């Protein structure tokens with residue numbers, strides 16, 4: 561069973577593909593998409609981006625970014641647009657304070673999505 565770390569448990573930060581916490585939110589406006597982000601997403605932007613007035617955001621689906629692929633078979637959480645993901649996702653570095661905060665507040669959500677509740 562996967563254990564998510566606390567702030568005092570740095571060495572055991574999971575690989576992102578076994579975590580996915582920062583891709584989860586109940587907010588529709590969670591991941592901002594800038595003009596540059598939209599261009600970089602290319603054809604995927606049509607399905608993955610929605611607009612509110614003149615602002616763009618990644619679509620959310622089942623409590624997480626619609627670009628996240630949750631694989632119950634392998635237990636992996638993969639960003640399907642990793643190479644072209646929005647800047648805000650690029651800026652959230654694994655192991656940073658922001659990352660640890662995401663794991664602390666939302667680390668249970670990927671497990672629930674995977675059907676692997678503790």
Ligand code: SF4
Pocket residue numbers: 573574575576577579580581582583652653654655659660662663
């Ligand atoms: S950056 Fe941090 S919170 Fe996001 S998936 Fe990776 S380990 Fe999890």
Ligand code: SF4
Pocket residue numbers: 582583591618625626627628629638639640641642645646649
């Ligand atoms: S674009 Fe990728 S990294 Fe960013 S929130 Fe969506 S799934 Fe996560």
